[in-house]
Amino acid sequence: MTSTEQVQTSEAAIDPTRDPRLDLLAKKPDQMEKLIALCFIVGIACFVAMMVFYVRGSSTQVEGALMAAGFGGLGVGMVAWGKYLMPKGPFEEERHQIGSTEEDRKAFADAFIGRGTIAVKRRSFLGKLLGLATAIFGIFSLGPLLDSLGPNPGNALDSTAWKKGSKVVTEHGRAIKVDDLEVGGFMTVFPEGNVGSYDGQTLLIRAGTSDIVTMPGRESWGPQGYLAYSKVCTHAGCPISLYQQETEQLLCPCHQSLFNVLQAAEPVFGPAPRPLPQLPLAIDKNGYIIAQAGYNEPIGPGYWNF
């Protein structure tokens, strides 16, 4: 039925027995052909220009425009060709049953189960041995696979590079003296020797001039108005980057969690579920800021055996 020879409309008009589905959609096929040719010529011109510009160098905009116009020409031409210079149809195709016939299914089952019974079922012992062999190989291969991937977590998540007495340094490794930061100032700091480490990143904030107690039990943690909190958000681990001095809040840019600086970084807004761990600070005899101890809880987002 779907014979697709090219037919001119005029012939269809002469011959009333002609299948009208074979008529072209285009009323004036010759003109259409010229239009399509024009489209293709646009394509040729653009692609030639692209070659020239490839050699001479040009801008991304010119490259994009030429490529878009070139393929646009080909595209419009092809669609028009397929639509207007083809038998307009509609054509029809029958559906056939997708599933096999009952006989075919039965024949298949006979072949599969029938033959299988003879060859396989009576030898189930062999099958079990084969299964065992593959299972052992499977278990064996877990070893190299997991080793190739990476280490087990162990207690890597429980502690950071901060130790008792770690000197607080800037991202350039410079130690910080008591009067380096003015009230309202803050900076990202690391334990000396671990500059740039992910879990060592800590926010040093100067929230006042006298000692600050953020919660009972942290009496000595904020000497001379200096407070330090882990910079890793307890929500999804983004680095917290903004300190709003008027409200004494820290803001995480990822999902806008807010933490109250003066109250042990208790989350006050957004999805973060836990306060930021606080680093107990001290000031050594030379006036440098150091850590009294490491963090006393895991930093960052939650995990199963937190």
Added chain:
Amino acid sequence: MPSLLKKDKPKQTGAEKATAGAKWLDDRLGLAKGGRVFFNKIFPDHWSFMLGEIALYSFVVLLVTGVFLTLYYVPSADMLTYHGSYAPLKGTQVSAAYNSTLAISFDVRFGLLVRQMHHWAADIFLGAIAVHMCRVFFTGAFRRPRELNWIVGVTLLILGISNGFLGYSLPDDLISGTGLRIMFSVVESIPVVGTHLAFWLFGGNYPGNGVIIPRMFMLHVLLVPAIMVALVGAHLALLVKQKHTQFSGPGKTEKNVVGTPMWPGFMFKTQGYFFLVVAVLAGLGGWAQINPIWQYGQYFPYKVSYAVQPDWYMGWLDGALRIMPSWEFQNFGYMIPNMFFPAVLLPGIAFNIFIVWPFIEAKVRKDYKEHHLLERPRDNPWRTSIGAGALAFFFMLFAASSTDVLANYFNISLNLVLWFFRFATYIIPFFVAGITYKICLELQALGRYGGRRKRFNVVLRTAEGEYFSEKTPARPGDLDVLSGEEEEPLELTEEVSEKIRESSELIGVSSTELNKLPPPADQGVKRVERD
């Protein structure tokens, strides 16, 4: 010996050569019979069938542009000093990956074009898949026998989203690094195995020992695309085997397919669509900047950018993270972290529902029959309203990924916006579903097949600007709006059929049934509003 004289041999024409070549192949492969059937495969002529094609061609563009990118991209986190031609970064420390992406953008001819085309193709690929999936869903094209192809399609969507995420994590810029960090937390939040998985993926505690970039590269350019190519092949093979669905209409039945044959009409048109997709992507790649990584800078784990917004297809997950209340559950020394609910459970449930939907629906509706004729969305208000509700839900999540932007834009407090989304995301979908249900019933009332129509009053405006109201003429099976009783159909005189035609046009009824009517007396068009 005349046979030695080549001149004597008759010269073969081009057609004869082609025939001989084809014969040579068929002698070895036996393709003629199957090939003819294949050429006769019919493609229904409906615009909505083109959505899948757009997805397919964007995928082809992804493969081609992706291969070009691999020739320059260096999958390594090793640090080096930047010496390329982008002045503001000269002399800074960058990773080899970031360095090579900068080189693609500034120092490789056509590099930025191809890179931006690749990124745009990813966005359009996933967009086309999503819309294509809606088409399949709302018309019931996934019903028996096409459940398998629905599952293949959902799998392609999941793999596409994953590969998109892997792809935009490759340049190692500040935004992609932040995304990766969030992904580490997501994996880490999975109960029992999460920490192990995260450590295995990244080769240690975040940021790992530098293996994540080469690993993602391998996944992004090899493993995932290979699986996707195989699945796309399976998708199309199933399509050929099971043949297309079609909307009902004159001459279209459960037993046939009406439209354009594969060869030559469809092949030509679809080749044209391919070129057009390339053209659009080239235009976007050339003119619409996307992911200007040189503005973000190299990723360092302690730096963060303010404009952290993922590609659009990840937006709904980002929104879900934002509106999640700050809960975390700690029991017996174990924790179910906050991230688990929005980032693992939510997509897990969503994709699983997608996958099993055809079976749920068959069971609920006790409809296990084969279907080749599509339903119009209104004809299945139950499904349509569930789908619309789900879309509303995803849209709300997506919008919630811009809480800060919205708060700024409308100058309201972020607090208010957040609480709005925390409730509205769950409430609005129900409204949308309800309204959709109503609309479906209303549309059905106007429908053409079997649906019992209510009769409406139509307000007509004459050319002189005068308004008058008129009841639409009754057709068989019509109900009176007020009494709800069946009305006597009018006799089909020329005048009556003209009126039916007119009123049907007003209310958007397609012409199928009307085609049976005698032609209208006059073609004058009136501007009309429905009441």
